[in-house]
Amino acid sequence: MNKNKIKIGVVGLGTVGSGVINLLEKNKEEILKRSGISIDITCISAANKNKKRDCNISGLKFYSDPLEMIKLEDIDVIVELIGGESLAKDIVLKALENKIHVVTANKALIALHGNEISKAAENNKCDVAYEASVAGAVPIIKVIRESLNANIIHWVAGIINGTTNYILTEMLKSKKSFSEVLKEAQALGYAEADPAFDVGGIDAAHKLTILSSISFGIPLNFNSIYVEGIEDIELVDLNYAKELGYAIKHLAIGRKNADGIELRVHPCLIPKSRLLANVDGVKNAVVVSSDAAGPTLYYGAGAGSLATASSVVSDIIDISRKIIFKSNASVPLLGYQADDLKEQNILNIKEVESRYYLRIRVTNRPGVLAEITKIFGSKSISIESILQKEDLINDKFVPIVLVTHSVIEKNIFDALIDIEKLDVVKGKIVKIRIEELDS
């Protein structure tokens, strides 16, 4: 059935690109049975033709210049898997100009240039699909755009960076420090040589930019996200959290409240009874809380060659179906009609309310707690519980672990500045937000 043949070009033959080529080969028959569509890779592009790869590219027409490929080849869909922003953006815009649909796994590209790409897609009546850009194999983009589309979404919270989740899980499990586990993760290929993007939270912030746009109907706005990484999380905090009935996870959170939208990426304590607190290792999971469906959760592999390819190919099938049936019935790129994407007030982190876990190192003598609590009192911060460890009784300094009631962040910031100035307090105070994830 020649009429059901779709011609695609793949740009980028790294982990994900190889996965797409392998998956289309391996499951060609199953894909045909499900969709009735034969997806044929007619051309590929990568920087270096002769690099050793995990996929067979013999018989596929090769271009070292992807823009040349777009110009010369008659393809229906281009699959952009090179990552990065600059060349990827040129490729996507040039493809759209040539009325070629786009599938991408590139979160940075969508987060930083998605508004422009969305306009170009609309002008050229083409689709840009990006399921693989957030949470790998987990179909969170389709779920929010197409399954929760009768809902008003209140908040979305996710573990959407496998590297940080692996490190936090492994620290607690093997009783090791952040830097030890990071080194191991790099050796295992779970963390990049330059881990800043992952452990510093930038990667999760790119993904939250996308999730918050399609959840709340706001244009993509990476710069408004508050970002903290996990570099300062110590094993002792993971242990205290556990003792208090919590797990520490690096979360991306978008929440709509009466005053505006909170957008933040940071570590937090989650009650161990929540499913999200039990998502371990490199896995990803996203909870969406909405008015009709209530809280729903989506879990799976957040990265990996075939896992990410699973989402890329599902996007290719969606677009192919529309091409074959000559249909314009596309879901809007960012989940809302373009005219209905509206800027909304994004709250500064200092306006956000949180409960807090605090670990303060103090001189081991009477009266210290009174000095500290006096400052909290002056900033209207009330303390829910105190965990004072006496195991270092002979030491000059002991840790006090405090859990606060809900407070405006500005107050806690101000209080901690004052407390850190006290003579009896040693070093920087560790502060980690607590998220109940109530529905």
Place this chain on the structure above:
Amino acid sequence: MNKNKIKIGVVGLGTVGSGVINLLEKNKEEILKRSGISIDITCISAANKNKKRDCNISGLKFYSDPLEMIKLEDIDVIVELIGGESLAKDIVLKALENKIHVVTANKALIALHGNEISKAAENNKCDVAYEASVAGAVPIIKVIRESLNANIIHWVAGIINGTTNYILTEMLKSKKSFSEVLKEAQALGYAEADPAFDVGGIDAAHKLTILSSISFGIPLNFNSIYVEGIEDIELVDLNYAKELGYAIKHLAIGRKNADGIELRVHPCLIPKSRLLANVDGVKNAVVVSSDAAGPTLYYGAGAGSLATASSVVSDIIDISRKIIFKSNASVPLLGYQADDLKEQNILNIKEVESRYYLRIRVTNRPGVLAEITKIFGSKSISIESILQKEDLINDKFVPIVLVTHSVIEKNIFDALIDIEKLDVVKGKIVKIRIEELDS
């Protein structure tokens, strides 16, 4: 924009029907912003017009005969929410005959008559959507049909009946018997007056019929499913399971292996480390394990007025988009091209391999274990661990809890018949399968 108006008729104004009417009213603006579509309810039908309801039906044209409504009204989509099989089937087939698309939440209808309905839909070039038929708000149908469609699915396992999950959760939590908790569940509205459909596993089997068809590409075949309910689960078993590191859950399992497909609904022990073991109360969750994506999990409300309506309305939006864009780009009703749905060998439960939890009440004297293990040995059943409780040391009978290695079910069935005949064994042996849910 009149061209983006879709006219629907709703049949059945119970919990789900009221939810659909309320949700379309409440979130009309959000739905319009996302889809660009105005969904207008032009007519409704129910058995009794004047019954007290949780939704406002004033201004909506009412029919007591839904077939009359189909004949007289000019609607694009009919939403069938009366449940049951007989009238529901007439309504759906009559609607299709009249080229009216169908959205339904009716699992019994799809499970028992879906093959016929699928043909009628194809002949009339209409869609029949049924997202709400399995796992309420959880978009598991769309995920399997549209997001995992580049995968070969190995197995699917789910908690897809909220009533049984609520009862099992509550028994352990409040240390009560099955019958006590069942009565409470009925009082809370979580269980029907006649609970057989839920606690006996029929409802879950209807849903598994649907999940296995769209997962493995087989026609719907309710009769081939092996079904056990939770009526015989005792509090003591929940406690022993916990002690062994497991939770007891009522699971629906479809698994493809070398010899055929296993389709079964029964209680089982799941390692407490699995997310599925931590899904409590009335919630539902489904794990799908497939070759590319790996294991992915989908969790949320399995029932409820607005939660189920969330899925119903998402189906209405999907169909409306196709109507408005005059698109025939439908996903096949059962996830595979009609010609590619093929019967496959469904394994008899006796051919299935499982590990087993067994609780045997025996006379409290030496030599008993030897008699029992001799019989296991003769059927090639090896024992992984034994938990012998001495807390009833002065009693005449004591429980022995055994965990077996993986065995063919026929062997365990045969062995238990022989063991139950022993003089030292008192009453029926409790046997519950163990599912590791490895990926």
